Amino acid sequence: MMKPTSLFLQSLTCLILSVGLSKSDPDPLQDYCIANTNSPFFINGVPCINPNLASASHFTTSALGKPGNTEANFLKFNVTLTNIVNLPGLNTLGLTMARVDIDANGLVPPHVHPRASEVTICLRGALLVGFVDTSNRLLAQQLRPGDSFVFPKGAIHFLYNIDSKNMALAVSGLNSQNPGVQIASTAIFTSKPNIPDEVLEKAFQITGQDVARIRKNLGG
Numbered sequence: 001m002m003k004p005t006s007l008f009l010q011s012l013t014c015l016i017l018s019v020g021l022s023k024s025d026p027d028p029l030q031d032y033c034i035a036n037t038n039s040p041f042f043i044n045g046v047p048c049i050n051p052n053l054a055s056a057s058h059f060t061t062s063a064l065g066k067p068g069n070t071e072a073n074f075l076k077f078n079v080t081l082t083n084i085v086n087l088p089g090l091n092t093l094g095l096t097m098a099r100v101d102i103d104a105n106g107l108v109p110p111h112v113h114p115r116a117s118e119v120t121i122c123l124r125g126a127l128l129v130g131f132v133d134t135s136n137r138l139l140a141q142q143l144r145p146g147d148s149f150v151f152p153k154g155a156i157h158f159l160y161n162i163d164s165k166n167m168a169l170a171v172s173g174l175n176s177q178n179p180g181v182q183i184a185s186t187a188i189f190t191s192k193p194n195i196p197d198e199v200l201e202k203a204f205q206i207t208g209q210d211v212a213r214i215r216k217n218l219g220g
């Protein structure tokens, strides 16, 4: 039998640890801090406008109302984000929303958000989504409208429209005003300057021709 005190200490430790782990953007010190995107200062976030000038329009946006154009992208997806420009009231609040339009058989390729966990809800279509944890295990799931899935912060993840005829639509919430995104394939093969071929040949056990071909395929 565990003593009540040690159980209490254990719960407390778990609580402290989980708070530490789920911590994302710093807590705001004010009700709000409407982004002053013209400020010449660079700080962690963006400075605020005078709060006396706040209006409801700073807290509203129609940015997610229209589908993004999926045609220009060879993977046939488009992500529309709220940010401090189209929704200046979200500055310091640790939030971003994303509208994800994915054409038939389109793919949001494996990528990471270094500063945010993400919860996504499928609103239309059929999505195969998943992430790989640090033990290299894939956790994947098919989503139908109404189904949600959560991607842990920093985990490599993807969203694939498994329907070959219809568009899919998902909306995501991320717990940072600046989640950041790094697409694995482009970061590795099309960085400027390039990662030396020799490094990629070794890392992927491929030839110089393979490196060149992948780079070209990815537009690098």
Ligand SMILES: *[C@@H]1O[C@H](CO)[C@@H](O)[C@H](O)[C@H]1NC(C)=O
Binding pocket: 067, 068, 069, 070, 071, 072, 073, 078, 079
């Ligand atoms: C996403 O859609 C918007 C709005 O149609 C468009 O301006 C933008 O260029 C598209 N992005 C990509 C990467 O195709």
